[in-house]
Structure formats: C-alpha cells, structure tokens
Amino acid sequence: MSAYHIIFFILIGFIVFAIDRKKEYFPVPVILLLVGIILSFIPYFSDVKLTEKMIFHWFLPALLFISAYQFPLRDLKKYYRTFIILSTVGMLLTAFALSVMIYxxxxxxxxxxxxSALLISSILTPTDPVSVVNILKTSTNKDQLADVVEGESMLNDGTSIVLFTVVAGIFSQQKSFSVLSFLGEFLLVSLGGVAIGAIFGFILSKIIFWLNHREYQVMVSIVxxxxxxxxxEHFGVSGVLATVVAGFMLSYEIKNYSEQDQYRDYLxxxxxxxxxxxxxxLFIVMxxxxxxxxxxEHFGWMVAIFVLSLIARELVLLIIFKVVPNLKKNFKSKDVHLITWSGIKGTVSVALLLMFKDKYSGxxxxxxxxxxxxxxxxxxIIQSLSIYPLTQKEYKGSNE
Incomplete structure (x- = not known):
C-alpha cells in the first residue's frame, strides 16, 4: 500500500464524512466498505493488502483508545457489571449456541x-459499534442503549480474541483442549491485560499532567x-483490554485534575x-x-450463518436481560432486539479472520x-444500513 493509496483513501473518507453531516441516514464505515469493494475490481488497487498485524498494530489501538477515553465515566460506573457479563458469559454462550446452530x-x-463451526463462531462473536453508536444516540431517547452496545464491544474484543486463539490452536492441532486450561488462560490473558493497562495508564497520565506543552501531552497520549x-502483547496478555483500560485511566485522571477542561479539549x-x-x-482497505x-457459490450459506448469528445473539441476550435483575428493570424486549441488531461484526472479526488465514491451517x-x-x-451492510429506520420505527416519539 503506497502513499498515493493512503492519500486517495483519506480523500474518499473526507467526501463521505462531509456528505454524512447529520450522522443519521447512512453509517460512514459501511459506505467506505462498499467503496473498497468497488475499488477491488480496479487493477491499480491490486497491491493494496490488509493483514492482521496492520489491524492490530496500526488501527485497532487508536480506535479502542478513542472509544475508551471518550466513554463517559458515570456510565462506566453504572453499567460495568453489564459490560462484564455480556463480554464474558454472554460472549461464550453466544459462541457456543452459534456453533451448535451452524453445525x-x-x-x-x-x-x-x-x-470448524466453533471456529467460525469465535470469529463472529466480537461486535463493532463504530457504525451505529452515533445513530443510536441521535435516533432514540435512551442513551443507555448506545452505552451498553459500545461498552460491551470494548471489552468483548479482548475476551473474544482469547476464545479464538484457543479454538484456532485446537483446529490446527497445535494444542489439546481442556476446560480448566482454557479458563485459566482466559483469566490470565484478560486480567493481565487489565493490570498492564491500569499501571501503564496511571503512570503516563501523571506524566501528561506534569508536561506544560500541549504538543508533548498529545505525544504521550499516543505512546x-x-x-x-x-x-x-509482548507479555502474552490482552493488548485490547490493556488499551481500553489505559484509555479509562487517562479519562479518570483528567477528571480528578483541577484544569481538566484545558487538557481534555486539546486531547x-x-x-x-x-x-x-x-x-x-481501514474500512476502504477492508x-x-x-x-x-x-x-x-457459498452465498446462500453465508446468508444462513448471518441469520443464525442474529438468532444466537438474540436468544442469549434475552436470557441474560431476563435473569439479571438490574437489566430486567431497565431494559424492555424492544431494547434487547435493538441491542441484538446493533451487534455488528467488524474490525476485530476481520482481524481474526486474517490471522486464521495467515497463521493456521487445517x-x-x-x-x-x-x-x-x-x-x-x-x-x-444489512445491520448498519437498517439501524436508523429501525430506531425510527421503534423509538420515534417515545419518551421512555
């Protein structure tokens, strides 16, 4: 991918973002994805390649950090139990249910x-709310819906990678399966990522406040x-969770600082x-x-798997939102339907697929x-383009 390609992609992005001024009628990432599909037929773009390392090392840390840093801390405190349940128990149950249906x-x-069915399910469990969060916030009168969708995604990106790694290892016959070893690895990788993010985030947040130059503060936030x-990732734990927690830490430290507006505005x-x-x-190259x-020739089966992924997610969410008292009290059935439809597959799913393509065989x-x-x-395409009319149908004029 040359510099000419990158500049051209940024130009296309500028045009699409400029058209979508209201952020209501069509989600920008999907339009960019469709543009990329069209460009794939042009020989000039045949050299443009996307690898899992490009996604994990170039794009994903920034996207995760932005989401975590800008996520309202009051909502994190309010819904953190919900996020944890959905991104652990919910994610595992959804993956298992979907694999049974596919098989x-x-x-x-x-x-x-x-x-193979379980491997497909592990790739499809991460959700990517970048296409729908703004639409949810502007189209419904319940901001908590967008908060739940975004918060779940930030955490299940990390936990789903652990699930995929274990399943892919079994698939390629590199390791045997054990429930206890899986749970142990799951906890080690997840908690290790959280710990590194918290420590690294705390230390560098203090450094940001110590610096007097705004440019240097931005540089430290990139670091x-x-x-x-x-x-x-160097220590073998979840880089996704580390970045998310680091973003939360920076936001928390800024909130406790007397001149928080000065720092937050510039960052x-x-x-x-x-x-x-x-x-x-990212989305054009994707x-x-x-x-x-x-x-x-597999199109019909692709549609079937897509439909099954929605059914599996809906069933698991309905159970969770009925069993957990706080969720049952604050969310109705139509809210669960919308959360299900907002669980769009995206960046992490593509990264896991490319990782499987390059590293595993079988x-x-x-x-x-x-x-x-x-x-x-x-x-x-389907979920992103239909989320706005769906919210208008279900929530227009509603004060709930």
Missing amino acids: GLVGIGLSISFL LAYGSFLLA DGFWQNINPVIISI GIEAFNLIKI SDHELILSLTIGAIILSM
Whole structure:
C-alpha cells in the first residue's frame, strides 16, 4: 500500500464524512466498505493488502483508545457489571449456541465439523459499534442503549480474541483442549491485560499532567494508546483490554485534575481529528481485501450463518436481560432486539479472520474463510444500513 493509496483513501473518507453531516441516514464505515469493494475490481488497487498485524498494530489501538477515553465515566460506573457479563458469559454462550446452530444446519449441506463451526463462531462473536453508536444516540431517547452496545464491544474484543486463539490452536492441532486450561488462560490473558493497562495508564497520565506543552501531552497520549497495547502483547496478555483500560485511566485522571477542561479539549481535538482518518483507511482497505476471499457459490450459506448469528445473539441476550435483575428493570424486549441488531461484526472479526488465514491451517480452511467473511460483510451492510429506520420505527416519539 503506497502513499498515493493512503492519500486517495483519506480523500474518499473526507467526501463521505462531509456528505454524512447529520450522522443519521447512512453509517460512514459501511459506505467506505462498499467503496473498497468497488475499488477491488480496479487493477491499480491490486497491491493494496490488509493483514492482521496492520489491524492490530496500526488501527485497532487508536480506535479502542478513542472509544475508551471518550466513554463517559458515570456510565462506566453504572453499567460495568453489564459490560462484564455480556463480554464474558454472554460472549461464550453466544459462541457456543452459534456453533451448535451452524453445525446442525449449515453442516448438513457443507459437511463441516463442529470444530470448524466453533471456529467460525469465535470469529463472529466480537461486535463493532463504530457504525451505529452515533445513530443510536441521535435516533432514540435512551442513551443507555448506545452505552451498553459500545461498552460491551470494548471489552468483548479482548475476551473474544482469547476464545479464538484457543479454538484456532485446537483446529490446527497445535494444542489439546481442556476446560480448566482454557479458563485459566482466559483469566490470565484478560486480567493481565487489565493490570498492564491500569499501571501503564496511571503512570503516563501523571506524566501528561506534569508536561506544560500541549504538543508533548498529545505525544504521550499516543505512546499510551499504542504502548499499552504492544507492552501487553509482548507479555502474552490482552493488548485490547490493556488499551481500553489505559484509555479509562487517562479519562479518570483528567477528571480528578483541577484544569481538566484545558487538557481534555486539546486531547479531544487531536483524537477526534485522527479518528475519521483511521476509519477511512481501514474500512476502504477492508473492503478491498475482504471481497477477494469470498466464493460466490457459498452465498446462500453465508446468508444462513448471518441469520443464525442474529438468532444466537438474540436468544442469549434475552436470557441474560431476563435473569439479571438490574437489566430486567431497565431494559424492555424492544431494547434487547435493538441491542441484538446493533451487534455488528467488524474490525476485530476481520482481524481474526486474517490471522486464521495467515497463521493456521487445517481442513475446511478455504471454506471457513469464504463463509465467515461473507457473514461479516452481510452483517456490516444489512445491520448498519437498517439501524436508523429501525430506531425510527421503534423509538420515534417515545419518551421512555
């Protein structure tokens, strides 16, 4: 990917963001994805490649840090139990339910193993709210819906990577499966990422306040976003959770500082400007790379897996929101339906798919790539484009 490609992608992003001034009628990332799919047919862009390292090391830390740093602390305190339940128990139950459905229905026609079905499910469990959060906030009178969708996504990105790593290792016969070893690894990787993010975030937050130059403060925040991720990955724990916690720590420290407005305004200005640039490049390149993995003869099965992913998520969420007293009190059935529909597959799912493509081998390898990327693209396009009319139908004029 050359500098000419990057500048061109940023230009396209500028045009799309400029058109979508209200952030209501169509989600920008999906339009950028569709542009990337169109560009994939042009020979000039044949050299544009996307790898899991590019997503994990270039794009994801910044996107996660921005979301965590700007996430309201009062909402984090209010819903943290909900986020933890949805991103751990909810994520594992959804992955298992979806794998059973895929194996029982899709497996009949394509003869895929249960392990292959579980691998597909582990790739499809992460959610990416970047396409819908602004729409949820502007189209409903319940901001808590957007908060739950965004908070769940920030944490389940990290936990889903642990699930994928274990399942992919079994798939490629690199390791045997054990429930206890899985839970132990799950806790170690997750809690280790949280610990590194908290420590690194606390130390660098103090340094930011010690500096008098705003430019240097921005530089340190970049080190915090990417450094926490890379440091955690170096020690074999979750870089995603480390970056998220580091973002929370910076926001918390700024809130407790007497001159918080001065620091927050300048940091917000930088990160809010860099965010659309990252989104523009990432989603266009995702469209270019992803379409090359699709085999059109599997289209019907892609649709089936996409539908099953919605059914599995809906069933698990309905159970959780009925069992947990606080959730049952504050959310109605229509809220659960909207949260289900807002669980769009995106950046992390594509990164995990590319990781599987480059690092793992086994039976059904090409089939898994085709089915999974097709389900991801369908999710991004159908769910993102329909979320606004859905919210208008369900919540327009509602004061609940």
